[in-house]
Amino acid sequence: MNKVTIIAGPCSVESREQIIRIAKKLKELGVDYLRGGCFKPRTDPDTFQGLGELGLDYLIEAKEITGLPIVTELMTVEQVRKYARYIDIIQIGARNMYNYDLLKEVGKLDKPVLLKRGLSATYKEWLLACKYITNNGNNKVILCERGIRTFEGETRNTLDIEAVPYIKHNSNFKIYVDPSHASGKRYMIEPLSLAAVAAGCDGLEIEVHDEPDKAFTDKEQAITPDELSKIMKIINKYM
Numbered sequence: 001m002n003k004v005t006i007i008a009g010p011c012s013v014e015s016r017e018q019i020i021r022i023a024k025k026l027k028e029l030g031v032d033y034l035r036g037g038c039f040k041p042r043t044d045p046d047t048f049q050g051l052g053e054l055g056l057d058y059l060i061e062a063k064e065i066t067g068l069p070i071v072t073e074l075m076t077v078e079q080v081r082k083y084a085r086y087i088d089i090i091q092i093g094a095r096n097m098y099n100y101d102l103l104k105e106v107g108k109l110d111k112p113v114l115l116k117r118g119l120s121a122t123y124k125e126w127l128l129a130c131k132y133i134t135n136n137g138n139n140k141v142i143l144c145e146r147g148i149r150t151f152e153g154e155t156r157n158t159l160d161i162e163a164v165p166y167i168k169h170n171s172n173f174k175i176y177v178d179p180s181h182a183s184g185k186r187y188m189i190e191p192l193s194l195a196a197v198a199a200g201c202d203g204l205e206i207e208v209h210d211e212p213d214k215a216f217t218d219k220e221q222a223i224t225p226d227e228l229s230k231i232m233k234i235i236n237k238y239m
Contacts, residue, residue: 004235005176005203007071007089008228009035011218012048013055022210023062025225029232033089034059034068035205039075040217041095048216053083060086071114071205077105084109094118094146094181097129107136114176114205116144119157123166130173143167143175144205145196147182156184156221159192164199176203180221186212189223193231197238206231 008026013019013036023034038055040048051058056072063070069088074080075096084090089112096102097118106113113133117126130141145164147157159182167175179192193204209215212222 002202004197004201005033006031006228006232007033007035007176007203007205008208009071010037010209010215011180011207011222012037012040012050012216013058014051014216016058016061018210019055019058019062020065022208022225023066023068025210026208026228027066027068029225029229031068031228031232032203033071034062034066035071035091035207036062037217038072039079041073041075041093042217056083056086063088074106075102077101080105080109084111088112089114089142091144092116097121097126100129100132103129103132104136107133107138109138110140111138112140112142113138114142114144116146116178117148117160117163119149121148123163123170127167127171130171141173142203143171143173144178145175145182145201146178146205155182155188157182159183159196161195161199164196164201168200174202176205177201178205180205180207180218180223184218184221186221186223186227189221190227190231190234194234197235 008031036059040050071089073091091114094116150158177196207222209222
């Protein structure tokens with residue numbers, strides 16, 4: 001089994017001190033990429049929307065200090081044109097999977113794009129969204145299963161574990177799994193991560209905060225660096 005790529009970090013960049021502090025801890029654990037939200041598309045407009053460009057400045061500084069490459073979401077064509085050069089993997093969120101102008105714009109780039117599956121998107125719709133990127137010249141697409149909307153109301157979403165073998169069998173794209181958004185429950189992160197690895201995923205994107213209960217966004221699904229370390233040790237045991 002190949003090494004599983006680990007993307008980890010807080011849902012939101014909250015301050016310079018916060019993201020640098022967390023980045024240093026994740027560097028010690030040996031994660032591959034630091035993630036942090038700067039531009040936050042939230043369902044509730046009255047909730048924290050991210051620090052924007054200032055947050056990106058803090059994320060870039062954390063990269064400079066630790067050497068960790070960074071992953072963050074961009075939401076508009078204008079943001080891609082302005083900020084893409086500073087980001088190592090550009091994330092396209094679930095809400096923007098159908099934003100075809102945005103997909104075409106990241107298709108012009110020569111860097112990885114992490115395309116999250118839409119809330120109710122079929123596999124075919126997801127793969128067709130990829131074509132908007134690849135048809136514009138960028139073949140560095142990574143798909144991310146982050147849970148889909150079902151009738152179940154006890155969890156944030158429902159992780160579609162079948163997506164992993166389906167994508168690997170029916171495409172040449174890498175597929176990562178985001179157990180944090182799939183469940184919205186921190187106690188589920190470990191078992192869902194292990195299930196995703198067993199199914200053959202290429203990577204995991206996990207929300208990590210050193211003080212989860214104080215996180216500005218999605219505190220219920222954030223785990224601590226120590227909890228991430230435990231998951232990584234179990235995974236590495238079987239690599």
